[in-house]
Amino acid sequence: MSAIMEKIYEKARNAKLTICLPEAEDVRTVKAAEMLIKDGICDVILINPEEKIAKAAKEAGADISGCTIIDPTKSEYFDDFVGKFYELRKAKGMTEEKAKELVADPLYFGCMMVNGDMSDGQVSGATHSTADTIRPALQILKTAPGCKLVSSFFLMIVPDCEYGSNGVFIYSDCGLVINPNAEELAEIAIQSAITMENLVGYEPKVGMLSLSTKGSAKDPIVDKVIEATKIAKARAPQLMIDGELQGDAAIVKAIGASKAPGSDVAGNANILIFPDLNAGNIAYKLTERLAKAEAYGPVLQGIRKPVNDLSRGCKASDIMNVAAITCCQALYTK
Numbered sequence: 001m002s003a004i005m006e007k008i009y010e011k012a013r014n015a016k017l018t019i020c021l022p023e024a025e026d027v028r029t030v031k032a033a034e035m036l037i038k039d040g041i042c043d044v045i046l047i048n049p050e051e052k053i054a055k056a057a058k059e060a061g062a063d064i065s066g067c068t069i070i071d072p073t074k075s076e077y078f079d080d081f082v083g084k085f086y087e088l089r090k091a092k093g094m095t096e097e098k099a100k101e102l103v104a105d106p107l108y109f110g111c112m113m114v115n116g117d118m119s120d121g122q123v124s125g126a127t128h129s130t131a132d133t134i135r136p137a138l139q140i141l142k143t144a145p146g147c148k149l150v151s152s153f154f155l156m157i158v159p160d161c162e163y164g165s166n167g168v169f170i171y172s173d174c175g176l177v178i179n180p181n182a183e184e185l186a187e188i189a190i191q192s193a194i195t196m197e198n199l200v201g202y203e204p205k206v207g208m209l210s211l212s213t214k215g216s217a218k219d220p221i222v223d224k225v226i227e228a229t230k231i232a233k234a235r236a237p238q239l240m241i242d243g244e245l246q247g248d249a250a251i252v253k254a255i256g257a258s259k260a261p262g263s264d265v266a267g268n269a270n271i272l273i274f275p276d277l278n279a280g281n282i283a284y285k286l287t288e289r290l291a292k293a294e295a296y297g298p299v300l301q302g303i304r305k306p307v308n309d310l311s312r313g314c315k316a317s318d319i320m321n322v323a324a325i326t327c328c329q330a331l332y333t334k
Contacts, residue, residue, distance in 0.1 A: 004155070008328055009324050011327070012041045012327035015328070016042070017120040017327045018119045019036070019045070019121050020121070020123070021110075021122075021319070021323075023124050023125075024046035024106070025127075029046070029126055029319060030053065030056045030062045032319035037064075037066035037067060042120075043067075045068045045069075045110070045113065046069050047070050048071065050074075072109040075109070077113075081109065084115075084116075085103050085108070089139060107128065107136050111307065112140060114305050121307065121308070121323075122308070123326055124308075124310065130176065137307035138150065142303075143303060143304060147187065149191075151172060151187070152298035152309070153171060153172040153297055154171045154296065155170060156168070156170070163252065164269070168200060168202065169270055170192050170196050171283060171287075172188050172191075173280055174274065174284045178276065185275070186231035187232075189206050189228065190232055190236045193206050199328050204239060205265050205271060206240060207265055208244055209245060209272055210245065210275060213259040213260055229242065242260065242263045245269070250269040251267065251268075251269055296321055296322070305333050
């Protein structure tokens, strides 16, 4: 494990927080729960009917005796959560019957626990789609103050790399916002800078990536990045943000100095903001494979309290990693 992830794990251990795992019918989830408890990363709430949890634990050979187990419909909180969820959503057409049906869903029940400060965050997606994971979070927790958009990032750790912050980067957005407009791209940049500072502890240096550097090409897709850079700088003048920059101009000092002289970001970027999801998704996968990088994500940002998504092909260790990251995010949303 990289030094950065060790740092994240240690920060999570010291925080002594609680994470909901609502897909507790899945063998990977219960195995991850056992690992989280054993390593002292966080307390774990497993949410699902008890018989399903017991079956998964038996199949996984997992000791979950250190976890809290909650069956939503049998919980003492169920009726209270139904009432609160109905009040939250009645202006959107929610009925009491529909509220009862949704709160019985472990993903909704877990978000209600996070909303009520009974848990510090939630991790799901091993057996559910990204949309299923985000929907209850947006309906119950909503976006963070000052945010209008939920986006995602990958924490990329490239071995033996002189670029970024000793090979550490944040790539965004690589997993959620398909074709952000200039306003959305600016928000992704600002959110990612906050993430870099809070999660990793490095000074954020944000490169707004394009096929062009400082006017070397003309096209509407370049104009979007130029406009997004202006918006981000105006909204967050304290941050180091620059663009439009080509990939090499963003991370290679000599090329940055040549193509964008005077820029405090060019050649030094540790945050790479991609113009759309095509570029971001392709770039993170190529970096992971060709550079043998560690890729942690997609991790969500912009939600009032942390709820994170998993790949449906994830391993128990992936769930453990995302839970540790979620704990660190929770430290800055309390």
